[in-house]
Amino acid sequence: MTLLEFRDVHVTYTGSRGRVPAVRGVDLALEAGQVLGVAGESGCGKSTLAMAVLRLLPKSAEVSGEILLDGEDLLTMGWGRLRAVRWTGASIVFQGAMHSLNAVQRIGRQVAEPMLVHDKDLSAAKAAKRAEALLERVGLPPSRARSFPHELSGGQRQRVMIAMALACDPDLIIADEATTALDVMVQAQVLQLISGLVKERGVGLVMISHDLSVLSATCDTAAVMYAGKVVEQGPAHEVFARARHPYSAALGAAFPVIGDPASRRNPGGLAGDPPDPGRLPEGCSFRPRCAVAVERCGEASPELLEVEGARLSACFVAQEGEPVVLG
Amino acid sequence: MSSDKVLTARGLRVEFGLPGGRVARAVDGVDLDVAPGEIVALAGESGCGKTTLARTLLGLERATGGEVAFGNVPLGRSTKALKAYRRQVQLVLQDPSGALNPRHTVYDAVAEGLRIHGITDDEPGRVAEALSRAGLRPPERFFLAYPHELSGGQRQRVVIAGALVLEPSILVADEPVASLDASVRGEILSLLLRLKEDAGLGALVITHDLGLAWSIADRIAIMYLGRIVEQGPVEQVLTEPRHPYTRALVSVLPDSPVAEPVVLAGELPDASRIPGGCRFRPRCQEVAAGNALKVLDQCEGVDPAVLGPDAEPHLVACHLDRALRDPARMSG
Numbered sequence: 001m002t003l004l005e006f007r008d009v010h011v012t013y014t015g016s017r018g019r020v021p022a023v024r025g026v027d028l029a030l031e032a033g034q035v036l037g038v039a040g041e042s043g044c045g046k047s048t049l050a051m052a053v054l055r056l057l058p059k060s061a062e063v064s065g066e067i068l069l070d071g072e073d074l075l076t077m078g079w080g081r082l083r084a085v086r087w088t089g090a091s092i093v094f095q096g097a098m099h100s101l102n103a104v105q106r107i108g109r110q111v112a113e114p115m116l117v118h119d120k121d122l123s124a125a126k127a128a129k130r131a132e133a134l135l136e137r138v139g140l141p142p143s144r145a146r147s148f149p150h151e152l153s154g155g156q157r158q159r160v161m162i163a164m165a166l167a168c169d170p171d172l173i174i175a176d177e178a179t180t181a182l183d184v185m186v187q188a189q190v191l192q193l194i195s196g197l198v199k200e201r202g203v204g205l206v207m208i209s210h211d212l213s214v215l216s217a218t219c220d221t222a223a224v225m226y227a228g229k230v231v232e233q234g235p236a237h238e239v240f241a242r243a244r245h246p247y248s249a250a251l252g253a254a255f256p257v258i259g260d261p262a263s264r265r266n267p268g269g270l271a272g273d274p275p276d277p278g279r280l281p282e283g284c285s286f287r288p289r290c291a292v293a294v295e296r297c298g299e300a301s302p303e304l305l306e307v308e309g310a311r312l313s314a315c316f317v318a319q320e321g322e323p324v325v326l327g
Numbered sequence: 328m329s330s331d332k333v334l335t336a337r338g339l340r341v342e343f344g345l346p347g348g349r350v351a352r353a354v355d356g357v358d359l360d361v362a363p364g365e366i367v368a369l370a371g372e373s374g375c376g377k378t379t380l381a382r383t384l385l386g387l388e389r390a391t392g393g394e395v396a397f398g399n400v401p402l403g404r405s406t407k408a409l410k411a412y413r414r415q416v417q418l419v420l421q422d423p424s425g426a427l428n429p430r431h432t433v434y435d436a437v438a439e440g441l442r443i444h445g446i447t448d449d450e451p452g453r454v455a456e457a458l459s460r461a462g463l464r465p466p467e468r469f470f471l472a473y474p475h476e477l478s479g480g481q482r483q484r485v486v487i488a489g490a491l492v493l494e495p496s497i498l499v500a501d502e503p504v505a506s507l508d509a510s511v512r513g514e515i516l517s518l519l520l521r522l523k524e525d526a527g528l529g530a531l532v533i534t535h536d537l538g539l540a541w542s543i544a545d546r547i548a549i550m551y552l553g554r555i556v557e558q559g560p561v562e563q564v565l566t567e568p569r570h571p572y573t574r575a576l577v578s579v580l581p582d583s584p585v586a587e588p589v590v591l592a593g594e595l596p597d598a599s600r601i602p603g604g605c606r607f608r609p610r611c612q613e614v615a616a617g618n619a620l621k622v623l624d625q626c627e628g629v630d631p632a633v634l635g636p637d638a639e640p641h642l643v644a645c646h647l648d649r650a651l652r653d654p655a656r657m658s659g
Contacts, residue, residue, distance in 0.1 A: 041508045041509060041510060042508055139592075153373075153374075153594055154373065155594060156594070183372040183373050183535050184372070184535060184536075184537070184576055184579060184580070185372060185575065185576065185579065185590070185591055186372070186594065187579075188579035188588070188590045189590055189591075189592075192590050210508060210509050211509070212509075213538075213580075213581040213582070214581060216581055216582075217581035217582070240581075250510060251509050251510070253513070254509035254510060254512055254513050255509070255538055255581075256538045256541045256542050257581070257582045258537060258538065258541045258565050258566065258577065258580055258582075258583065258584060259541075259565070259566045259582075259583075259584035260582075263541065263542065264541060264542075264561075264562070265520065265542070265543060266542070267512070267513045267516035267517050267520065267542040267543060268513050269509075269510050269511070269512060269513015269514045269516070269517065270509075270510035270513065271510075271514065272510075273478050273480075273511075
């Protein structure tokens with residue numbers, strides 16, 4: 001059975017500026033043992049989508065559609081059931097999560113806490129043992145359980161957060177920019193660790209990042225989001241190497257491939273800013289920044305349709321089979 | 328290339344005393360040149376000393392050994408000398424939101440440098456010129472804007488305009504795009520490249536992102552534990568890295584030109600406990616794989632010398648690399 005499924009998910013915030021649609025109809029699915037990457041700029045709705053899974057959004061957010069975890073809708077389940085699903089069914093590692101550790105509590109105690117909350121029969125001593133084993137799994141010496149967060153480096157703290165996310169053996173892990181603030185080598189260590197867990201334990205992983213090149217190297221499938229919608233979806237490496245939406249192409253070009261002469265002394269980018277979600281343009285929301293837009297793009301908003309094989313694109317130009325990059 | 332506007336560091340050392348009498352050698356012998364019209368990337372992991380090196384190059388940190396000079400004139404310690412120096416060498420900070428005072432307009436933020444340096448003629452003209460060079464056009468439209476009214480990319484441009492207004496020869500930029508979105512990143516990097524090409528500005532860009540170096544830099548220096556371990560033209564260093572540390576860094580990038588990814592275990596050691604011999608040896612994948620047996624006594628006992636200005640543009644501080652290039656030493 002599909003591990004995680006988003007069915008026509010909408011999230012709308014209501015604030016001083018009225019109703020702001022942050023996520024506008026997302027359909028995505030993830031099988032156990034697979035990695036799904038979600039890419040996009042800040043404000044595209046990717047973190048809102050992640051938070052919606054465990055219902056961590058503020059009260060002002062209105063969520064509709066269905067989010068199924070093992071066939072069970074997370075959006076309608078009772079709070080008691082939801083509490084059980086958090087940590088044991090699915091867990092999240094946030095961006096900069098290392099700042100969310102309790103500064104005055106030892107690491108081991110913090111890793112053991114979710115286990116103790118979810119398993120009333122577990123003794124504190126056993127939980128402490130398991131916490132040490134988890135720290136070892138993420139590449140930290142078990143003696144680190146006695147340390148306080150300030151005694152650890154940023155990379156080590158981020159590993160502690162991953163150990164916590166694993167504490168209750170979840171089936172699904174959501175990593176929201178979990179490695180963005182880390183150095184290249186530490187990022188490689190953490191990514192290696194996470195991919196190892198996916199292979200060895202068959203957990204499902206959703207990786208959210210603004211860096212399409214990292215996703216292409218670690219994910220099976222990638223979805224690119226723009227202004228609250230998925231605009232392109234397909235095998236991760238294909239989406240990065242041969243984008244079928246002009247936005248994915250620009251996002252991919254922002255991170256050069258070392259050794260590729262085309263990107264040498266030629267920083268890629270994309271002029272302009274993402275649209276204000278409260279005032280989206282008519283037609284395709286990417287049109288004002290798009291170099292290949294045609295007349296039709298101003299009139300109607302393109303649906304996410306199959307353009308070839310397993311590739312989906314919400315771009316009229318790509319759907320006509322035309323190239324999405326100039327030149 | 329005239330040497331009268333080159334920023335140079337020779338044998339530069341910066342040490343910090345720690346509690347318990349230990350000494351952290353944050354910068355431990357660095358030779359580096361940045362000339363107008365070239366972009367030099369200084370890359371390394373957090374804690375390798377790259378930000379301390381940048382601060383020392385700007386006279387914000389006092390060197391405990393060696394020397395910083397601009398145009399062959401050593402950097403003095405007096406306020407007056409530092410002020411004159413900073414007209415030529417300007418800092419661009421990371422995190423534009425933190426670098427701008429939220430209660431100052433764009434005009435005041437950019438004009439601040441002029442006021443500090445007592446430049447009073449044609450202030451509006453100079454501010455407008457700096458803003459438009461930083462790509463904020465028409466500049467007058469931005470004069471009265473406050474930072475919160477600008478996008479992240481525009482804020483970073485204001486910070487760059489604040490550095491450009493004094494018409495410096497060299498910019499030192501610490502992680503200029505680290506906090507920016509993918510699309511804005513390209514915009515700011517293009518701006519740095521254009522300033523170099525059109526105005527002959529030199530820049531030292533400090534970053535942990537090797538892709539950035541590939542996008543804009545002419546030369547790159549790789550720093551490990553206070554020391555530059557490899558430097559040279561970007562094409563050579565990044566596509567055919569010779570130091571094992573550089574090879575490991577390049578190998579873990581997506582679509583890397585180095586075939587087998589090498590994920591180093593552990594983290595950068597503490598700068599107060601720099602290993603003897605080659606400082607990279609305890610983490611070196613070549614030593615671990617037994618590929619360096621013939622030079623192992625050197626790796627353990629001899630600190631590879633500080634990379635100096637040399638006839639050869641591509642320099643590597645590694646005993647194994649030296650032995651492989653000079654096989655006579657390998658057979659002994």
